[in-house]
Amino acid sequence: MIALTSRPTSVRPTALLALAAALALTVVALLPLPAQAHDTLIESDPVDGETLATSPEAITLTYSADVLEVSPVVRIADADGETVAEVTPTVDGPAVTAELEEPLPAGDYSVQWRVVSSDGHPIEGSFAFTVEQDTAGAAGPSDGGGAAPSDAGGGDESAASDAGGSDASDDGASEESAPAESEGGGSSMPLLLGIVGVAVLGVAIAAFFALRKRG
Structure with missing residues (x-):
C-alpha cells in the first residue's frame, strides 16, 4: 500500500x-x-451694528439653508437687558421674519434669535442695532409747539441711554453661537x-x- x-x-x-x-x-x-454642518445666519435686517432713523417694522433673518419650523424665537432687549419684545417669527425656507407689533423707541437694542437647523440641531445667536428717533414722537408737530420741549427732553435721555448701553449691546452682539455651530464628530x-x-x-x-x- x-x-x-x-x-x-x-x-x-x-x-x-x-x-x-x-x-x-x-x-x-x-x-x-x-x-453635517449646522446652518448659519448669513444675513439680517437690520444689519448687525446698523443705526436706523426709525424703528423697523420687522426683523428678518436669512440662513444658509432651510431651517425647521420648530419653536423659532426672536427676542429684542434694550440697553439695560430688559426684554421689550418676544416674537414667534414665521419661517419660509431659509428666511425667518419677526413682525413687530409696536414701534421701538429710540435707543440701543440687541436681538437674540433661536431656530432649529435643517440637520435638527438648535442654533442661536445675537446682533445689535440702534434706533435714533421715536416713531411716535415724529407725529408730535401736529399737536402744536408743545411737542418741541418734549422732544428736547427726550433727546437728553436717549443720549444717556446710548452712552450707558452701548457697551452692553456690543458685548451681546459678539456672543454668537459659533461654539454651538462648530460641534462635530470628526475628532x-x-x-x-x-x-x-x-x-x-x-x-x-x-x-x-x-x-x-x-x-
Whole structure:
C-alpha cells in the first residue's frame, strides 16, 4: 500500500493581501461620517451694528439653508437687558421674519434669535442695532409747539441711554453661537485611521513571514 501523507497547505501571500484589503475596507466602512454642518445666519435686517432713523417694522433673518419650523424665537432687549419684545417669527425656507407689533423707541437694542437647523440641531445667536428717533414722537408737530420741549427732553435721555448701553449691546452682539455651530464628530477620525493602518500592517507582516517559511 502506498501511504499518503498530507502536506500542510500554506497560505498564499495573495490571499493574505486580499484579506488585508478586505479588513481595511470593512473598518473604513464602519467609520462614522463627518457630522453635517449646522446652518448659519448669513444675513439680517437690520444689519448687525446698523443705526436706523426709525424703528423697523420687522426683523428678518436669512440662513444658509432651510431651517425647521420648530419653536423659532426672536427676542429684542434694550440697553439695560430688559426684554421689550418676544416674537414667534414665521419661517419660509431659509428666511425667518419677526413682525413687530409696536414701534421701538429710540435707543440701543440687541436681538437674540433661536431656530432649529435643517440637520435638527438648535442654533442661536445675537446682533445689535440702534434706533435714533421715536416713531411716535415724529407725529408730535401736529399737536402744536408743545411737542418741541418734549422732544428736547427726550433727546437728553436717549443720549444717556446710548452712552450707558452701548457697551452692553456690543458685548451681546459678539456672543454668537459659533461654539454651538462648530460641534462635530470628526475628532475620532485620526484614531480610527490609525487602527486601520495597524491592522493592514499586521497582515502585511504575517504575509512576509509566510513567504520566508515557504522559501
